[in-house]
Amino acid sequence: MxxxxxxxxxxxxxxxxxxxxxxxxxxxxxxxxxxxxxxxxxxxxxxxxxxxxxxxxxxxxxxxxxxxxxxxxxxxxxxxxxxxxxxxxxxASAIGMDKYRSKLIWQALGLPVPEFAVLHDDSDFAEIERKLGLPMFVKPAAEGSSVGVVKVKEAGRLQTVYQELKHLQGEIIAERFVGGGEYSCPVLCGHALPSIRIIPATEFYDYEAKYNRNDTVYQCPSDLSEADEQLMRELAVRGAQAVGAQGCSRVDFLKDTDGKLYLLEINTLPGMTDHSLVPKSAAQVGMDFADLCIEILKTAHVG
Ligand SMILES: Nc1ncnc2c1ncn2[C@@H]1O[C@H](COP(=O)(O)OP(=O)(O)OP(=O)(O)O)[C@@H](O)[C@H]1O
Ligand SMILES: [Mg+2]
Missing domain, CATH: 3.40.50.20 (Rossmann fold)
Incomplete structure (x- = not known):
């Protein structure tokens, strides 16, 4: 070695x-x-x-x-x-932390992202509500752990939610609700690993579901058809490549009720506890936690 x-x-x-x-x-x-x-x-x-x-x-x-x-x-x-x-x-690290700028790059390359709008003090909130429909998601571009992620359900509430969130990090973005399922796909050295289906017990994958509850269901292999699994892996690799990610990253996806896949965000430093998502996925292809750590260590670089 x-x-x-x-x-x-x-x-x-x-x-x-x-x-x-x-x-x-x-x-x-x-x-x-x-x-x-x-x-x-x-x-x-x-x-x-x-x-x-x-x-x-x-x-x-x-x-x-x-x-x-x-x-x-x-x-x-x-x-x-x-x-x-x-x-x-x-x-790549800086872009990956910024949901707005990673979306812009993906969009420019023709990768599918949920329709969104950046909110400002003088936005036409009624028009954005009309365009994106309800419910919709509103979130700060540069926070994490679902901090400040709000599902807006009632007409006329968008502006109030924006006012509540605007002190948080990064642009505040409103996003079309994509409600057919949540997935994540790891990318290791330019190759995708099997996708994982995430089924939160809460209404969405919020801070509670991530850190304070143990009833979120993770399925790996996920429930995607062979064709969709291939598509997700290809989109994950392209999504990671687009922001210049190296080593190990994880691209999160949403599936719409009509089956279409959308890139939600990239995580350039995914968790590595022995119950984290990337180790679960690596295990599916016979790579145990220690082997995975070695593969990641081999990616050490400078410049
Ligand atoms: N457009 C959307 N449609 C449906 N659900 C969404 C949408 N955007 C966010 N969600 C739900 O909210 C959760 C958190 O949103 P998101 O992943 O964008 O932010 P985050 O989790 O704070 O970011 P990070 O993963 O960097 O901590 C998602 O896992 C998903 O359950
Ligand atoms: Mg997330």
Missing amino acids: QNFGKVAVLAGGFSSEREVSLASGAAIVAALRSKGIDAHTFDPKETPLGELKAQGFQTAFNILHGTYGEDGAVQGALELLGIPYTGSGVT
Whole structure:
């Protein structure tokens, strides 16, 4: 095997997803060690990143989520330090964090995204309601974990919801409701892994469903027909490629009631606890958690 030297598993960090990141980090350290790799958790909140070199680290396995972790900031710092790191680089990370700009890129390439509108103080809210129909989804472009995601059901409410959300990160976007099912498809080194169907027990896949409940159902293999599975995998690979994602990413999809697939968002740093989605999907093709960690580690790069 390649010599990775002393490996820092970057976990924890400054975002609201700190705890999830630490859980992923601990699982990754154990998996890498089981493969004989000299891996250690490194939490940039506790130790400045600049210490990596002094502590003899040669490679970084990044599993920091959210702000400063998956938005290009830590990637830029690692570039400056000259330490090879896993996953996407600065640009793809920054674009992936921004739902509005990733949609614009996908749209420009002809990839299917749900119809949407960017809201402003002087938007014609009634017209947007008419155009997108009800219910619709309203969300900030640059938050995560379903923070600020609202399902608007009543006519005339859009403007109020916009006013409530506009202090959040990024543009506020209104999106057509796509109600035929939710899926996610991992992409590893430019190749798609099997899709996963997500069936939340709550009305939609909100913060509660993600972190505080254990009744969300994940199906892998999913319920897609062979043809739709192939299509989703192709769309996932193209969607990831379009934003320049590297290493491991996950493209989330919605299916409409007429069966049409839409790209919802890309996650350039998907969770890696042993019950996260990417490990579930990798297991379907016979790749266990430790093998998956090694495949991701091999993607470490700088520049
Ligand atoms: N247009 C839509 N139609 C139907 N359901 C939607 C739509 N947009 C969002 N949802 C529901 O809301 C959930 C959260 O929305 P979204 O994935 O856009 O934001 P997020 O989860 O906050 O982002 P992140 O995954 O980066 O944390 C989705 O998983 C889905 O259940
Ligand atoms: Mg989401």
